[in-house]
Amino acid sequence: VTKITFWHAMSGKRLPAVERIVNGFNEAHPDIQVEAQFMGSYKEVLAKTIAAVKAGNPPHLAQVYEVGLQTMLDSGVIVPVHTLFEEGEVDFGDVVGPILDYYSVDGKLYSMPFNSSTAILYYNKDLFKKAGLDPNRPPTTYKELEEMGKKLVESGVVPNAFSTGWPSWVFEQAHAYHNQFFANNENGRKGRATEVLFNGPFGVKYLETMSRMAKEKVYIYGGREYSPNKAFLAQQIAMLIQSTSSVGSIEAATEGKFEVGTTFLPRFEGYPRGNSVIGGATLWVLKGHSDEEYKAVKEFLKWIIRPEVTAQWHKDTGYFPATNSSLKLLMDEGWFSNHPNHLTAFLQVLSGVKTPMSQGVRLGNFVEIRNIVQTALENCFAGKTDPKTALDEAAQEANRVLKEYSELYK
Ligand SMILES: O=P(O)(O)OC[C@H](O)CO
Incomplete structure (x- = not known):
């Protein structure tokens, strides 16, 4: 079994929502074990991640808030998400525009959209x-x-x-x-x-x-x-x-x-x-792990971007459905008609000027x-x-x- 460590900052109602995703993934992938660990506030997760990298013991995945973007880009310890996947392996074009813009440099995506907000x-x-x-x-x-x-x-x-x-x-x-x-x-x-x-x-x-x-x-x-x-x-x-x-x-x-x-x-x-502006956090892949482990990380990242997983995450929390396909799924099933407060942030960010x-x-x-x-x-x-x-x-x-x-x- 390949073990993947995933450090996050999701407490309260967000915690069982993360566990739901991770448990679903682990059940569907008996050869991979993602271990989600709550490491404190956003600020603490970022500080602990940097410390762990220095100590030579980084997690595979760290959830870093939008504030940490420049720090992560400069850190020299990340594997940019766009380099992890083969051409066409994941359709990043499906990611909602403002989220893609926030986390892209020269048109290339650096971390995996997960819990974006405004x-x-x-x-x-x-x-x-x-x-x-x-x-x-x-x-x-x-x-x-x-x-x-x-x-x-x-x-x-x-x-x-x-x-x-x-x-x-x-x-x-x-x-x-x-x-x-x-x-x-x-x-x-x-x-x-x-x-x-x-x-x-x-x-x-x-x-x-x-x-x-x-x-x-x-x-x-x-x-x-x-x-x-x-x-x-x-x-x-x-x-x-x-x-x-x-x-x-x-x-x-x-x-x-x-x-x-x-x-x-x-x-x-x-x-x-x-x-x-886009807030919340994304998942950053850290350097220092084996090919086998990166293969497992990729599987997990592909899992979280599945329309039904993204849609459920949105329903459980209020974070944006980060992809157009998850948005369509929610719209088609009438979710937004029954839960208009879940749509407000999304309409706001999509109706703004870039x-x-x-x-x-x-x-x-x-x-x-x-x-x-x-x-x-x-x-x-x-x-x-x-x-x-x-x-x-x-x-x-x-x-x-x-x-x-x-x-x-x-
Ligand atoms: O509550 P969140 O996760 O949307 O985060 C709010 C801010 O973006 C944190 O910097």
Whole structure:
């Protein structure tokens, strides 16, 4: 039996969904044993993978979030997915456009699409009704979001109206969605990024708006990653910007309690349209294993991209169906008619404009830069500093990180 180690970051409702895929594969392939291991958060999986490579003991497959793209590309320890397969062995043309774009360099795919996502707006239709708002007219703009938020708070329906999961990711999303660069050299896709641009007029406007809403009690900072979901489920807030990856868990937790609506991300008026950005993670193949093992890895990757496997993964979680064939399968069986919240993120990302600003940011040591931005946002929401100063200081620090990183790869 060939053993394949697969490190991932899927907890909560995502964990049994991963196990379902792996068990299905192992049953169908008695000569291969994929061992899926939960290794912690995305950040931890990336750090542990790099450490394991250095120690000479890498897993075969690691699930790395979109933030790790540049790090993985530069690492020298990966087997690009496009080199693993023979010409025509897998139809990568079947992969949904924005996902393919995010993970391709010069038209070649580097990691295997698995759990891609983007951010959307969730809202509580029951609380909207209680506050005298139309449950079928969620906000389209930040201005409307603020007005509706005030109504929700002032009517006493909720103590605060709105929060965001992955706050710094949502800040990145806002740039792409309004066609603004986050970093120079076309977001690090034309050449290595040497300077961040998030402290420009758009970034400042975004943070000023959010800080004002925080003072008005419309916005409440709810922590990093998925922690603000708790306030949404407890009906302490009525709106939440969060990854589509939470659709599965939010729908399961609210069933019979209140009605959840989802819609596109809010916009600032007067800015051009871009697109929301691909988030979530992909599977990276690591160097240092035998031909026999790579053969088994290929079988597993072919398995996860099977239309029925991809479709089930989408149903279990809310992550995109990553291929056109899985999308067709879901559409033909009427899945989206019965589960419209599963379609929102997909429609948003497919109806956006493909521009250099909207294809995703590639930064060296993006993990650290995200942390710097996150801290700046937190300081600002805590009233410790004003938006412009917070972003200028964060940009300075981020530029230092970029410089140090570039020196490593001169
Ligand atoms: O919840 P996920 O897996 O869609 O990830 C959200 C962000 O992309 C993480 O960087």
